[in-house]
Amino acid sequence: MSLKPLSTLTPVLMVMFFVGCDQAPTKGVDRIFLNGGVYLADTEHSWAEAVGIDNGEIVFVGGSADAQSLIGSNTEVTDLAGKMLMPGFHDGHAHVSYGGRMGLGCFITSRSSLEETRQQLNDCATANNYAPDEWVTGGGWELYAFGDQGPTSGMLDEVFPGNPVVLYDAFGHNAWVSSRALELAGITSKTPDPPQGVIVRDPETGEPTGTLRDAAMSMVDHAIEQVSDGKRYEGLLRGLEEVNRYGITAFIEPGASERKARLYKTAEENGALTTRVILSLSPIDELPDSVGPELFDLLAKRDQFRGSYINPDSVKIYIDGVIETQTSTMIEAYSDGTNAAPFYEQGQLNLLYEQLDHMGLQIHTHAIGDGAIRIALDAYEHALFENGPNENGHQIVHLQLIDPADQPRFGELNVAANFQCLWCYPDPYIYLAEDFVGKERVQQFYPVKSLQDAGALLVGGSDWDVTSLNPLEAIETAVRRQDPYIDSGPVLGENEEVDLVTALDMYTRNAAKVMRLETKTGTIAVGKRADLVVLDRNLFSIPATEISEAQVLLTLMDGKEVYRAGGVD
Ligand SMILES: [Zn+2]
Numbered sequence: 001m002s003l004k005p006l007s008t009l010t011p012v013l014m015v016m017f018f019v020g021c022d023q024a025p026t027k028g029v030d031r032i033f034l035n036g037g038v039y040l041a042d043t044e045h046s047w048a049e050a051v052g053i054d055n056g057e058i059v060f061v062g063g064s065a066d067a068q069s070l071i072g073s074n075t076e077v078t079d080l081a082g083k084m085l086m087p088g089f090h091d092g093h094a095h096v097s098y099g100g101r102m103g104l105g106c107f108i109t110s111r112s113s114l115e116e117t118r119q120q121l122n123d124c125a126t127a128n129n130y131a132p133d134e135w136v137t138g139g140g141w142e143l144y145a146f147g148d149q150g151p152t153s154g155m156l157d158e159v160f161p162g163n164p165v166v167l168y169d170a171f172g173h174n175a176w177v178s179s180r181a182l183e184l185a186g187i188t189s190k191t192p193d194p195p196q197g198v199i200v201r202d203p204e205t206g207e208p209t210g211t212l213r214d215a216a217m218s219m220v221d222h223a224i225e226q227v228s229d230g231k232r233y234e235g236l237l238r239g240l241e242e243v244n245r246y247g248i249t250a251f252i253e254p255g256a257s258e259r260k261a262r263l264y265k266t267a268e269e270n271g272a273l274t275t276r277v278i279l280s281l282s283p284i285d286e287l288p289d290s291v292g293p294e295l296f297d298l299l300a301k302r303d304q305f306r307g308s309y310i311n312p313d314s315v316k317i318y319i320d321g322v323i324e325t326q327t328s329t330m331i332e333a334y335s336d337g338t339n340a341a342p343f344y345e346q347g348q349l350n351l352l353y354e355q356l357d358h359m360g361l362q363i364h365t366h367a368i369g370d371g372a373i374r375i376a377l378d379a380y381e382h383a384l385f386e387n388g389p390n391e392n393g394h395q396i397v398h399l400q401l402i403d404p405a406d407q408p409r410f411g412e413l414n415v416a417a418n419f420q421c422l423w424c425y426p427d428p429y430i431y432l433a434e435d436f437v438g439k440e441r442v443q444q445f446y447p448v449k450s451l452q453d454a455g456a457l458l459v460g461g462s463d464w465d466v467t468s469l470n471p472l473e474a475i476e477t478a479v480r481r482q483d484p485y486i487d488s489g490p491v492l493g494e495n496e497e498v499d500l501v502t503a504l505d506m507y508t509r510n511a512a513k514v515m516r517l518e519t520k521t522g523t524i525a526v527g528k529r530a531d532l533v534v535l536d537r538n539l540f541s542i543p544a545t546e547i548s549e550a551q552v553l554l555t556l557m558d559g560k561e562v563y564r565a566g567g568v569d
Contacts, residue, residue: 028072029054030559031530034064036080037538040524041087041508045501051085053530056559061526078554084538086504087524088249088531088555089471090511092418093364093397093461095172095286096253096277097260100239101232102465106138106167110467111428117141121159133180136160137227139168140465141176143324144428150200150211151176166220170466173288173322175217182208185219194219196289196321196343214321215289229263236263240274244563246470247533247552250276250515252461254364254397255286255316258298261305268307274562276309276531278515280316280364288318288327288366290343299359309558311516314362314393317352318343320372323400323433328369331403334436342375349375350382357383362393362514364418370401377409384413393514395459400445401437407447411455416514418459419448421478421503422467426490442492448478449496458498459514460506471507475539476547478503484548500539500547530559 031053038048040061050067052060060070071077106124108117130136141151156165156178165178177185189206193199197215199208212219243251253260256279267273281302283294295315302312319342321327326334329342344352356363363380367373376396395416400423410417423429424446434442452458460478462469476484481497483489491497512522521531534554539547555563 026072028075029059029070030074031076031078032060032067032071033078033080033085033534034067036083036085036534037540038524039084039086039504039540041504042523042525043509048524051524051530051532053556053559056530058524058526058528058530061524080534082538083553084535085524086533086535087508087512087522088533088557089247089507090515090517090522091243091248091251091461091464091469091471091507092395092459092511092514093254093420094243094248094251094464094469095255095466096239096243096251096464097232097236097256097263098239098286099465099469100237100242101227101235102139103238103242104231104235106136108138108140108167110140110142110170112141112145114145117145118155118159121155125159130160130163132162134163135227136163136165136178137167140170141167142170142428143174144432149209150174150213153177153179153182153210156210168217171322171324172286172466173214173217173325173327175212175220177210177212177220179210181220182210187212187219196327213325214327215287218284218287218289221287229259232259233263233266236267237272240267240272242464242469243275244555244557245552246472247535247555247563248275248469248471249531249533249555249557249562250278250512250517250521252278252280252314252364252515254280254366255282255284256280256312257283257285258301260285261302261312264310265305265307268309273307273309274557274560276515276517276521276557277311278314278362279305279310279312280314280362281312282316288321291317299361313360313516314364315356317363317365319349319365319367319376320369322368323436324429326436328400329371329375330369330401330437331371331374335438336436339371340369342372344375346375346378349379353379353383354386357390357392357394358387360390360392362395362516365394365396366398367396368398368400370403370406373399373402374406377406377413377415380413380415381409389414391516393516395514397461398463399451401441402447402451404450407450407454407456410451411457415456416459416510417448417451417456418461418514419446419478419506420463420467420474421446421448421460421506422462422474422484424448424477424481424492424496425483426492427483430492443494445492447493447496449498452498452502457510457513458502458506459511460503461511470548472550473548475500475503475507476544478506479544479547487545500544504539530556532556
C-alpha cells in the first residue's frame, strides 16, 4: 500500500468559486467534510483530509485548511474528527428486492438450531395472524440445521395448520414447503422430478417429504406470484434501507424479471431509489435454471426500466447449482462418483453468449463448480473471438472451485471474478461440502489471491440475503480467511488472504468498473458524483479482527444523505 502525502493533492477547483465574487458572505459549496481520514480508493490509494460537494458532485479533494475557503453561508460543514470517509460500497451481487421482502415475511436468522427455528416460526405466525389458506412465505433456514434429506413438512404443518407455506433456504436453492403447499402444487409420490430439480422423497414410500431442490422450487412458484405488487414494493423499500444502512450506494440485482424491474422503475419515479442499481435481467427471476428464447423478449423491453440510477444492460445466467446439494458441475466427480450436468450444452451457451455480448450486454454468470466455470469461460472466449473485445463488464460470480489452468483466463478474457468473500472461511457449509468433494478440494475454495496474481479484476458482493449484506464482514474475511465473528480460528486456503487495499478495491473502484459506473463513482475525485460513506473508525489503523465491527455513520448517494446513524455532527 502506498500512501500519497496530502501535499501532492492540489485543490484545483478552489479558484473557480472565488473568481469575481466581491459580495460577502459567499454562498459557498453545498457541503464540506473536514479533518477526516479521506480514503480516495484510487489506484495510488491516496488520502486526503477534506471533500467538498456541490450539486451532488465532488468539487474539492484536499487538505482541511484549503477547504476553508469553500465554506459559505449555505455550506453544511461536517467535522469528521479523524473518522474515515471513503467511496460508497459497491455490492457486486445482492438480491435486494428479495432480501427486503424476506424481512417482511417469516425469516429465520442464520445459525438457528431446530428449536430456535420453531420458535421463530411460532413468533411469525403469532405476529402475522395468517388467514386460513393464506400463503406464508419467507426463508433464511440453513441446510446444515437439518439432515441430508432437508426439512420435512411436519413442523410447518404444526405451526401453520392448513396454510400453504414456502420458506427458501439461505442459499436460494431449496424450498421447504408445507403439506398444503405440496397439495396445491399437485406434487404427489407420482410426480416426476423436473429436469435440473429434485423432489425430496421418503425412501420407503416415495411420498414427497417437504423439500424441493433447484428447478423443483418452481413448482410452488405461484406462491411467489401471490405476493402482491404492493407487498413487493414495500419489500424493495425495506431492502434499499438495509443497503444504505451498510454504506452501499450501488449494487447488481441478479435475476430481475420484468415484474421486479418495474418495481425498481416505480421506486425511481417515486424518488425512493436511494442507490444505483444494475438490473441483471432474467425471465426466470432468481430461479436456478436455464433460460429460453423468452430472455430476448424481456431484453427488448429493457429501455422501459432504464433510469438515471437504473442500468438494465445486464443478463443473469446460471450454469450450475451449488456444491452442497451436489448440483454444481465438477471437472472431477463428487466423492460418491456422481456429477451434475450444466444447465446448457457448450454449443448452445457459446451462441447465447455471442448474441448477448454482441448486444452490448453484460453477462453476469453464476458458476460454482470448476466444470461450470470452465464452460462459462469457454463461452466468453467464444464471444470474444466472434465479436472482439469490449467493456461490457462480463463477470462470473461465486467461483467456489476454479481449476488452476483456468485462473489466468479471467484476465485474458476480461471477465471479472466476482467473489462473496464472507464465504471464504471454514464455516459450516465448508464442512458440509467436505463430505462431497473431500478436504483437498475444499482447501482450494474461493482462491481470491490466486486470481489476483493471475491478473483477474476482483469484485466483491454479498449475495444477500444468502449471507449478510454488511460489506465490512466480507472485507474482514477476505483479509483474514478466518471466521470474522471471532478473533482467531482455522484458515480456509493457504495464502489466499488479500490485503485491505485489495479488499476495498473489490467493493469500490473495481466493482464500479464492472457496473460501468467508473466515470461517476468508485473513487473520490473531483468531477465524480458524491456517493460516499463515513465510518466510525479508520480501517487502516485498527487490527484486521476489528474491521467488521466498524460502523457506518453516514451514507451519501449522489450528494444526498440516504442514511445517518448519528455520531456525525
Ligand atoms: Zn445470488
